[in-house]
Amino acid sequence: MMKKPRGxxxxxITPVLLWLLALIVIPHMDLMYRSLRxxxxxxxxxxxxxxxxxxxxxxxxxxxxxxxxLYSIFVTILAFVVTFPVAFFLTKVIGKKYSSFMxxxxxxxxxxxxxxxxxxxxxxxxxxxxxxxxxxxxRLIDAPIEMLFxxxxxxxxxxxxxxxxxxVPMMSALDxxxxxxxxxxxxxxxxxxTIFRQIVIPYTTPGIVSGGxxxxxxxxxxxxxxxxxxxxxxxxxxxxxxxxxLASFNxxxxxxxxxxxxxxxxxxxxxxxxxxxxxxDKVGS
Amino acid sequence: xxxxxxIGAIALSLIASGAMAQETLRLLTWKGYAPAKLVKDxxxxxxxxxxxTYSNNEEMxxxxxATRGAGFDLAQPSQDRISFVQKKFPVYQPIDYxxxxxxxxxxxxxxxxxRNTAVDGKGYGVPHCYGTTGMIxxxxxxxxxxxxxxxxxxxxxxxxxxxxxxxxLIATAFGMGEDPFALYGDIDAYRALMKRVEKTLIDGKKYVxxxxxxGDTQVAIIKSGDANVISGWDGKGxxxxxxxxxxxxxxxxSGALGWIxxxxxPAKSKNLDAAYKWINFMLEPENxxxxxxxxxxxxxxxxAIEFLNDEIKANFSRSFxxxxxxxIKWHPPVPAGFEKIEAKVLDKIKxxx
Numbered sequence: 001m002m003k004k005p006r007g008x009x010x011x012x013i014t015p016v017l018l019w020l021l022a023l024i025v026i027p028h029m030d031l032m033y034r035s036l037r038x039x040x041x042x043x044x045x046x047x048x049x050x051x052x053x054x055x056x057x058x059x060x061x062x063x064x065x066x067x068x069x070l071y072s073i074f075v076t077i078l079a080f081v082v083t084f085p086v087a088f089f090l091t092k093v094i095g096k097k098y099s100s101f102m103x104x105x106x107x108x109x110x111x112x113x114x115x116x117x118x119x120x121x122x123x124x125x126x127x128x129x130x131x132x133x134x135x136x137x138x139r140l141i142d143a144p145i146e147m148l149f150x151x152x153x154x155x156x157x158x159x160x161x162x163x164x165x166x167x168v169p170m171m172s173a174l175d176x177x178x179x180x181x182x183x184x185x186x187x188x189x190x191x192x193x194t195i196f197r198q199i200v201i202p203y204t205t206p207g208i209v210s211g212g213x214x215x216x217x218x219x220x221x222x223x224x225x226x227x228x229x230x231x232x233x234x235x236x237x238x239x240x241x242x243x244x245x246l247a248s249f250n251x252x253x254x255x256x257x258x259x260x261x262x263x264x265x266x267x268x269x270x271x272x273x274x275x276x277x278x279x280x281d282k283v284g285s
Numbered sequence: 286x287x288x289x290x291x292i293g294a295i296a297l298s299l300i301a302s303g304a305m306a307q308e309t310l311r312l313l314t315w316k317g318y319a320p321a322k323l324v325k326d327x328x329x330x331x332x333x334x335x336x337x338t339y340s341n342n343e344e345m346x347x348x349x350x351a352t353r354g355a356g357f358d359l360a361q362p363s364q365d366r367i368s369f370v371q372k373k374f375p376v377y378q379p380i381d382y383x384x385x386x387x388x389x390x391x392x393x394x395x396x397x398x399x400r401n402t403a404v405d406g407k408g409y410g411v412p413h414c415y416g417t418t419g420m421i422x423x424x425x426x427x428x429x430x431x432x433x434x435x436x437x438x439x440x441x442x443x444x445x446x447x448x449x450x451x452x453x454l455i456a457t458a459f460g461m462g463e464d465p466f467a468l469y470g471d472i473d474a475y476r477a478l479m480k481r482v483e484k485t486l487i488d489g490k491k492y493v494x495x496x497x498x499x500g501d502t503q504v505a506i507i508k509s510g511d512a513n514v515i516s517g518w519d520g521k522g523x524x525x526x527x528x529x530x531x532x533x534x535x536x537x538x539s540g541a542l543g544w545i546x547x548x549x550x551p552a553k554s555k556n557l558d559a560a561y562k563w564i565n566f567m568l569e570p571e572n573x574x575x576x577x578x579x580x581x582x583x584x585x586x587x588x589a590i591e592f593l594n595d596e597i598k599a600n601f602s603r604s605f606x607x608x609x610x611x612x613i614k615w616h617p618p619v620p621a622g623f624e625k626i627e628a629k630v631l632d633k634i635k636x637x638x
Binding site: 148246 | 498627
């Protein structure tokens with residue numbers, strides 16, 4: 001039964017529209033406008049694509065982007081590998097009572113915020129930090145292993161702050177899977193690997209893909225972990241955008257780079273959806 | 286529904302009365318520039334509530350530019366970063382020097398800052414404190430390190446750290462025996478110099494442990510032993526020296542870089558009275574001396590010297606023998622467009638292997 005929209009309808013829709021318009025559409029339009037403005041050597045402002053061309057002209061920019069994208073994909077895959085057993089264990093192996101308590105424990109790092117977590121990793125990983133001193137005390141190593149300010153420490157940091165966003169969607173997908181499917185397959189003589197590959201994975205794919213998208217977006221747009229844990233060569237693309245705005249005062253090029261990050265990362269997500277045969281509306285729900 | 290409205294009304298009136306009851310001063314400054322004790326004294330004396338936001342030169346400019354000079358009543362940029370910003374984005378307003386108690390300040394410094402921050406004949410800054418960028422060295426573990434060129438000296442491989450920002454490029458040029466400030470009038474020559482600086486720093490990158498990024502990480506990296514030869518600020522080096530006598534600030538042979546941080550008033554400052562009150566308060570001899578005793582940086586307040594600790598005076602004579610004192614390179618105002626060149630060089634160094 002269709003009714004004509006009434007007062008309540010407008011009352012409910014207004015905040016949504018206002019939110020979308022004021023906090024998403026207008027700022028992006030402004031950013032888009034800025035990204036197309038260019039100051040010539042004579043100090044005149046003209047419309048041009050020069051800000052976007054700068055990205056392709058200088059290899060340092062697109063190389064950094066490619067590096068950032070590859071690393072983000074790598075961290076996403078790593079997050080899946082690390083967290084899938086955890087999600088499976090929590091939903092299928094132990095009882096409901098313990099599992100909800102353990103899930104709560106898993107969430108604790110999120111409560112304290114990214115910056116604090118990252119500083120925590122610094123204390124653990126530095127040359128005379130917790131891990132190195134411990135290993136040296138046990139006489140397993142003679143000299144400290146260099147872990148902090150390397151790609152290793154950056155990967156750990158990125159993984160740590162993002163993997164929870166992988167676990168939660170996977171857990172809800174696994175949760176809705178009927179255990180009898182596994183039992184039936186097992187009764188019919190399927191090996192563990194076959195069950196995993198043909199039943200568990202297809203069933204959890206929507207969860208994996210939506211978790212993967214969140215992790216990928218978090219990692220590619222992160223600033224703190226690469227900057228603090230990554231060391232001297234870890235130029236992340238977000239850092240370049242930051243530098244455009246803050247170090248060279250070139251907001252227009254910064255805006256263009258921001259748009260390129262948005263476009264290119266959306267493109268990667270689109271490719272991932274195509275490859276996994278998922279639809280955005282299904283994954284998003 | 287009625288309840289909701291009531292709660293909303295109460296909340297609103299609370300917020301409103303909170304804002305009405307107290308005057309506020311919104312201060313945009315560096316960590317350590319508003320010591321808690323002085324803030325408390327100021328609040329007790331004037332009844333003005335001080336709200337502090339910590340920042341650095343680049344962020345101060347970006348923040349004020351974003352709001353066209355609104356959101357803060359007083360800022361503290363370095364004197365060399367005011368005039369070119371003001372010419373391009375008018376985010377500050379001229380200082381009314383008659384409202385500054387200049388009698389308590391070092392006259393030569395007031396004049397120099399006024400001149401260096403001038404746009405159309407009006408000064409935009411009042412000096413607050415000064416210091417130098419030089420090197421902080423663990424003398425026991427890295428004996429002999431005493432010049433900018435040691436930041437790319439293989440002898441200290443793996444134990445070197447610095448902040449990859451524009452002062453380091455300037456320092457590197459001096460360490461290479463060049464004078465970047467002499468090229469401030471010639472952008473092409475400066476660009477060529479920056480190319481050479483870029484090469485030196487990329488070649489030397491393999492010896493670097495990490496780049497530090499803030500006052501806190503600067504202290505942490507040498508205190509923890511992750512690095513022994515770093516670029517650093519004199520005040521930080523002297524604070525470290527108190528805890529560990531092996532670590533000290535050293536004025537590099539090719540010249541420490543002198544900076545002066547100022548008070549500048551944003552264009553849309555809402556509380557000018559409070560801003561001027563704070564400036565005069567902070568530069569009162571006893572308060573200025575408290576700041577210097579705490580942070581180690583020199584002050585523009587001329588009478589403060591009487592109240593300084595002996596230890597602070599000793600720091601200065603230990604790190605600055607007369608020849609090095611004469612050799613301090615004071616930052617002249619940065620010409621427009623130079624930061625664009627430098628930013629690209631910095632990106633390239635950061636991205637290099």
